[in-house]
Amino acid sequence: MTRSHDHAHAHAHGANANRTRLWVAIAIIGAFLVVQVIGAFVSGSLALLADAGHMTSDLIGLVVALVAAMVAARPATDRQTYGYRRAEVFGALVNGVILVVVAVSVAVSAVGRLVTGAEGESHEVQGVPMLVVALLGLVANVAAMLVLRAGAKDSINLRGAYLEVLGDLIGSALVIIAAVVIVTTGFDAADPIASIAIAVLIVPRALSLLRDVMHVLFESAPADTDVAEIRDHILRTAGVVAVHDVHVWQITSGSPVFSAHVEVEPEVFASGRTGELLDELGGCLSDHFDVAHSTFQLEPAGRAEQEHSWHP
Structure with missing residues (x-):
């Protein structure tokens, strides 16, 4: 009970810290977005406007992440038994x-x-204003990333926000390079080329994030969880003879849930050791695999065959 309470307390503390990080990042990105849009129109830079569009998506994404984090903090109910963390x-x-x-x-x-x-229609880009705004954007993105980085490891929601700001940081760097090229050579095509590079860099990160989301929604086992190793740990526990119907999934990132049917020797029931065995199994998953929520159904040996006859 103490272990579960400590885990819940730690999660609540982390969730509060993540919401604070999101508020700070929203303030940083929102304040600079205005500067970037004005700079894009003054300089005529598509790359800067593209980066402003990306920063707008950052801001929207951060707001969505904040709302999601606030909803996720709501307590569980009889209807939403796992709460709203998903x-x-x-x-x-x-x-x-x-x-x-x-x-x-x-x-x-x-x-x-x-x-x-290429058809001869030139589009003049003011390199100096473009460069100044891009440098300011780089500073703003670095600040926002430093704020979000600590929570990105444990929250898929915050990781999405972090990846968006990281993409914008890379975008700012590309805009800076394009601006330097324009200022020194007058090669205005560097602007749309930088825009394409920004787009190319965004896509893989977006797909990686969506893949992780699908893993959670399809209730796949967490990537760092070895189900076979968990099963082996359970089988090595004194009194356990077999384990079946093993399931591992996530409510959200960093919140794995485990359930299994565990067949035990008759002496476990006869001696009243079921409570002790449940504590041992739960402690094993919590200590070795960081699974705070585990459910074990203790059964007499041979029960699996009877269950299979019920569910052919």
Whole structure:
């Protein structure tokens, strides 16, 4: 009971810290977004506008992540027995979709500008304002990343927000490179080329995030969980003779749940050791595999064959 209480307390503390991180990141990104949009129109830079669009998606994604985190903090009820923590996963899903949409939009606009440039229609870009705004954007993104980084390891929701800001950081770096090229050489095509590079970099991260979301929604075992090793640990426990119907899934990232039917020797029931065995099994999963929520159904040896006859 103490172990479960400590885990719940730690999770609540981490959730509060994550919400604070999101608020700070929203303030940083929101304040700079205005500067970036103005800079994009002053300089005429598509790359800067693309980066502003990406930063807008960052801001939307951060707000979605914050709302999801607030919903996830609501307590469990008789209807929502696991609470609302999976809201974080849906927040990450929205972030992933936003990233893909932004990448496609940026790529289409950049290709269009390259085509018109090849046809002789020039588009002058003011390199110096573009460079100044991009440098400021780099600083803003670094600040937001430092705020979000600590929570990104444990929360898929915060990881989605972190990846968006990371993508924008890379985007700012590419805009800086393009601005330097324009200032030093006058090669305005560097602007749409940088935009395409930004789009190309966004897509793999978005797909990686969406893949992780699908793993949770399809109730796959966590990537760092070895189900065979867990089964072996259970079988090595004194009094256990077999284990079946093993299931491991996640409510959200960092919150694995385990259930299994465990066949035990008759002496376990006869001597009243069931409570002791349940404590031992639960402690094994918590200590060795960081699974705080585990459910074991203790059964007499040979029960699996009878269950299979009921469920052919």
